[in-house]
Amino acid sequence: MTGLTAAPPRHTVRTAMIMGLPFSVHLRGAADPAEVDAAIEAVWASLRRADEIFSTYRPDSDISRIGRRELRIRDADPDVAQVLDFAEIARRLTGGTFDVHGSGWLDPSGIVKGWAASRAAGPLRALGVDHYLNAGGDVLLRSLSTERPWRIGIEHPADPNGLLAVVELPRGAVATSGGTHRGAHIWNPATGEPAAGIAQATVVGPSLVWADILATAVVAGGLDRMDQRQWPTGHEVLLVTADGRVLGSPGFRALLAADVPAPAITYLR
């Protein structure tokens, strides 16, 4: 709890279900209510538009029509080509493990969420208040003052009631991917011993699109995809192996909230 006298800033929370996922917008500070309403509606509209284009559940989406060869990519909404460009980069990063064509049909779902959320958050920036957008567990945030960072808990993969760690940052993105690795050889560069699969990877960095891709890449491709020299700068990773160990990139240490007990983290390199 903070001081008695400081009135807490006005905190607004709005939620919506889009793409089958819960989204929420959090605003901190005073803004014109009509502008707030308009900005948040614009966020939801942008996300719904992305769903119309990319949903594999909608037979009339561009992606579904491309999959049925009724629509060519160059004739589809321009967003499709842009997302597929990101998908190609993700495929290379993972040595082909993360492949939007891998399931036999075109499915860029693993990338669309982060990409769509990044773009949808634009109207929030114009409000001139601290804000954050939570896109089904992927977070994009921005605080006007470095002295008022946002605090984001990272879910514990083995305990839905628990948190793995808490990070604190004034702006940027936090993306978490989970899943079990499918049997490929994974190597732990810190210890030189084979590592088990990766239960969860969280990437923090300046860009939600990249954080999302990199978290997906680490989970899909394993620790050998964690050569940060190949990453866009400024992205840090925290992951949990299937056997319960917690590994982090060196820079992750500085992101952890100082007042919350952190797990035992083995820092890589």
Added chain:
Amino acid sequence: MRRIALAAISTLAALIALFSYPTSTGQSGTTAAEAVSAAKVVTQPGTSSSSTTGQGPDPASGSTGATAAAASSVTVDGAVETTRYGPMQVEVVITGGRITDVSALQYPNTGREDITINSGAIPLLKAQVLKAQSSKIDGVSGATFTSDGYVSSLQSALDAAGFGQ
């Protein structure tokens, strides 16, 4: 005392926002301001510890077996929120400036799929609120989100429980 009430009310707002989810359309939930204006304190402090459950204040009993802590308890009822599926109302108990219990006084009960989601989510919700409070977080990043309604509900609880400080 004012500080306690504020913490409770912002949590209530978050909870009510969660349960106001239109689960299949994309409409937005309740604003914090609406919930704040309707929340009311039903038990004043001074009596130490009414226990967590019960149908309202229990004057003059005070001997529920719980240890009489030095901290006083306040029970706050949220507004009855009309959701698409029926009325929703939560109650929060605050002891010593911290939320010590969350319960649902009413939740939609129409026998539809979303009801299972809500009733099943309530104990989880409670755990999440308590957890989020202890870490003072604004939100949660996680990977367990699928299109499954139950898990979505849990995620939104995690997220909504970050009522900010």
